[in-house]
Amino acid sequence: MTHRTRIKICGITREQDLAEAVAAGADAIGFVFYPKSPRYVTPQRAAELIRLLPPFITAVGLFVNASADEVVATVQQAPLSLLQFHGDETVAQCDSAANAANRPFIRAMRVGTATVADDLIKYAHDYRAGSRLFAGLLLDTLVDGYGGSGKVFDWSLIPKELAPQVVLSGGLSVQNATDAVVRVRPYAVDISSGVEQSKGIKDVAKIRAFIAAVRQADASSN
Numbered sequence: 001m002t003h004r005t006r007i008k009i010c011g012i013t014r015e016q017d018l019a020e021a022v023a024a025g026a027d028a029i030g031f032v033f034y035p036k037s038p039r040y041v042t043p044q045r046a047a048e049l050i051r052l053l054p055p056f057i058t059a060v061g062l063f064v065n066a067s068a069d070e071v072v073a074t075v076q077q078a079p080l081s082l083l084q085f086h087g088d089e090t091v092a093q094c095d096s097a098a099n100a101a102n103r104p105f106i107r108a109m110r111v112g113t114a115t116v117a118d119d120l121i122k123y124a125h126d127y128r129a130g131s132r133l134f135a136g137l138l139l140d141t142l143v144d145g146y147g148g149s150g151k152v153f154d155w156s157l158i159p160k161e162l163a164p165q166v167v168l169s170g171g172l173s174v175q176n177a178t179d180a181v182v183r184v185r186p187y188a189v190d191i192s193s194g195v196e197q198s199k200g201i202k203d204v205a206k207i208r209a210f211i212a213a214v215r216q217a218d219a220s221s222n
């Protein structure tokens, strides 16, 4: 069966970056609601940007340790399709916020040098069992802070049976996109720093080159 790797471009703050990402073929656009991030947007700003999205492109809201009330208030202003929990939230906290906001969510697991393949399998299992709104696992690199670091983790840790379901992130770039897709064969890839000219400001040429590389890797692997 042919596989089309879904592509999420995260940390969009400007109209022109949103339009370019969509025109280049992005499947999902991420908005960062973590105030400490240089890519932070207010819910009102996200709402203005989401209004510009055509149908069938997923608007993803990224949260780090936000309360359920904050998630609900954000969704009331900005019509997000999917939530991304990227902090220290427990299964119960993700489930409760997702239920309160009535949205499915993906959960980031940050992978470090001490992580083993069984940790990833258990993590995915716990979320699948713990929430009907759990839509998938995102794998990022464990760093100080929470994400958007531009750092890669060891992809060989990803168990073969988990790879087709995961969103691969952490330090993806134009340079390693082909390798990532051909080696891991993830469900989706998520990129922020690797397509920026500076934090929060995207680089159109990098967005186009990244998406083209993923599509080419799909074609060569199918």
Ligand SMILES: O=C(O)c1ccccc1N[C@@H]1O[C@H](COP(=O)(O)O)[C@@H](O)[C@H]1O
Residues within 6 Å of the ligand: 010, 011, 030, 032, 034, 037, 038, 039, 062, 064, 086, 138, 140, 146, 147, 148, 149, 150, 151, 169, 170, 171, 172, 190, 191, 192, 193, 194
């Ligand atoms: O983008 C951010 O600023 C951010 C802040 C806090 C948590 C996650 C964040 N971004 C996510 O981090 C990964 C990896 O990003 P990168 O490509 O290595 O820069 C990605 O899932 C972003 O959505």
